[in-house]
Amino acid sequence: xxxxxxxxRLHNRTTYxxxxxxxxxxxxxxxxxxxxxxxxxxxxxxxxxxxSYFVYKADIQIVAEIEGEVSAITEEEGDAYTIRxxxxxxxxESYHAAADSEIFVSEGDMIYPGDTLAVFQRWKPGIMLQGxxxxxxxxxxxxxxxxxxxxxxxxxxxxxxxALKWTAIAYVELIRGSPLLVQIFxxxxxxxxxxxxxxxxxxxxxxxxxxxGVAALAFFTGAYVTEIVRAGIQSIHKGQIEASRSxxxxxxxxxxxxxxxxxxxxxxxxxAGQFISLIKDSSLLGIIAVRELTKATREVITTSLxxxxxxxxxALLYLLLTFTLSMAVQYMxxxxxx
Numbered sequence: 001x002x003x004x005x006x007x008x009r010l011h012n013r014t015t016y017x018x019x020x021x022x023x024x025x026x027x028x029x030x031x032x033x034x035x036x037x038x039x040x041x042x043x044x045x046x047x048x049x050x051x052s053y054f055v056y057k058a059d060i061q062i063v064a065e066i067e068g069e070v071s072a073i074t075e076e077e078g079d080a081y082t083i084r085x086x087x088x089x090x091x092x093e094s095y096h097a098a099a100d101s102e103i104f105v106s107e108g109d110m111i112y113p114g115d116t117l118a119v120f121q122r123w124k125p126g127i128m129l130q131g132x133x134x135x136x137x138x139x140x141x142x143x144x145x146x147x148x149x150x151x152x153x154x155x156x157x158x159x160x161x162x163a164l165k166w167t168a169i170a171y172v173e174l175i176r177g178s179p180l181l182v183q184i185f186x187x188x189x190x191x192x193x194x195x196x197x198x199x200x201x202x203x204x205x206x207x208x209x210x211x212x213g214v215a216a217l218a219f220f221t222g223a224y225v226t227e228i229v230r231a232g233i234q235s236i237h238k239g240q241i242e243a244s245r246s247x248x249x250x251x252x253x254x255x256x257x258x259x260x261x262x263x264x265x266x267x268x269x270x271x272a273g274q275f276i277s278l279i280k281d282s283s284l285l286g287i288i289a290v291r292e293l294t295k296a297t298r299e300v301i302t303t304s305l306x307x308x309x310x311x312x313x314x315a316l317l318y319l320l321l322t323f324t325l326s327m328a329v330q331y332m333x334x335x336x337x338x
Contacts (some may be wrong), residue, residue: 038308050128050309058124062095062117070109083117095183128310131296131319138214138292139321141277144219146278147271150225155255157230168226175223179282180216187216188288213285220280228270232263265336272329276322283318293317 019155055263076082081097084103097103101120103113125133156168175183188209196206221240236259286295297314301307 032306037081043308045309046306047309049306050313051302053126053128053304053310055123055129056126057121059119060122061099061119062097064111064115065113066091066093068093068110070105070107071107072112073103073107077268079329081118093165115287119244126298127291128293128313129294129318131291131293134210134291134296135279135282135293136321137288138210138217138282138285139275141214142217142221142278142282143275145214146221147273149218149222150229151260153222153226154229154233157226158233164250172223173251175220180220181283181287183220184213184216184284184288188212191215209285209288209290212291213282213288217278217282217285220281221274224274225271228274229263232267235266236262265333268329268333268336272326275325275329278313279321279325280318 015216062083064085064089066085068085068091070083071086071092072082072084074084075081075146076096080099081101081103083095083097083103084092085095086092095117096125097118098120103117103118105117111117141222152169153171156164157172161166192207192209192212199206233255240258240262241254244258249257282292283294285292286298291299297310301310304310
């Protein structure tokens with residue numbers, strides 16, 4: 001009996017290892033097909049260029065603003081330089097250059113406005129890193145607002161007040177029944193234009209396209225979160241609500257202290273799926289001039305002509321964001337189940 005059990009375990013382990021090998025063969029096969037396809041069109045891979053689209057060394061120029069003569073170039077503490085320019089009427093102006101600067105002037109040189117005095121290099125975020133940060137920022141804002149809208153909508157959806165309930169139902173059906181792309185257009189070209197017109201007429205600054213995109217994503221996500229919250233509330237036995245009400249709790253207290261804490265544990269997995277979809281849906285905001293990750297990738301491709309490397313990189317970055325969110329939600333599930 002024991003020998004039979006050991007043989008069964010060995011067989012299961014061998015089968016498991018075989019299927020792992022099959023998985024890696026599939027991955028290698030897909031990679032090989034992509035490589036062969038690029039060879040057919042004489043594509044040259046240039047992965048070494050990709051890091052420069054995330055961070056790069058930018059030349060920072062120190063430019064003169066007045067006309068005059070370089071009266072002194074002194075070295076300060078930390079090996080920094082101070083370039084002093086004095087004009088004909090005795091007015092002097094000092095310019096500070098970093099320690100690693102390349103100085104282009106000498107004492108006694110005549111300087112005119114716009115002349116370059118020194119140049120130094122500093123690390124700057126590239127367009128891909130800026131796009132990644134914009135995607136992360138938009139997603140976090142929209143997730144926070146979507147949760148807030150969904151909680152309010154879910155509670156209203158369960159309310160006995162017909163005005164609240166029907167408003168929540170109309171909101172959910174309207175949002176879920178129309179494409180997100182159309183909603184983004186409405187928020188930007190219709191609502192955004194109206195709001196900016198009113199703000200401009202009163203002397204206020206206009207709202208950037210970023211917030212139109214955040215609002216569109218938040219209200220779109222909020223509709224789905226509303227239904228998720230409703231399902232979570234309905235999954236809690238009515239007896240618990242009745243028991244809490246019999247103890248003297250109000251409806252709001254019953255929801256806050258009894259129902260919602262339990263419902264949150266149950267709705268975390270579908271919420272994670274919805275928020276992962278939100279991160280990917282943020283790629284649509286490029287149509288309203290929000291330079292998120294996908295738009296940044298397209299802009300780089302138009303100048304570098306490296307579509308394969310950059311689209312693969314873009315996909316991996318989205319995978320990194322969604323996988324991180326998935327792991328965070330799983331961690332929260334474990335913590336809340338203790």
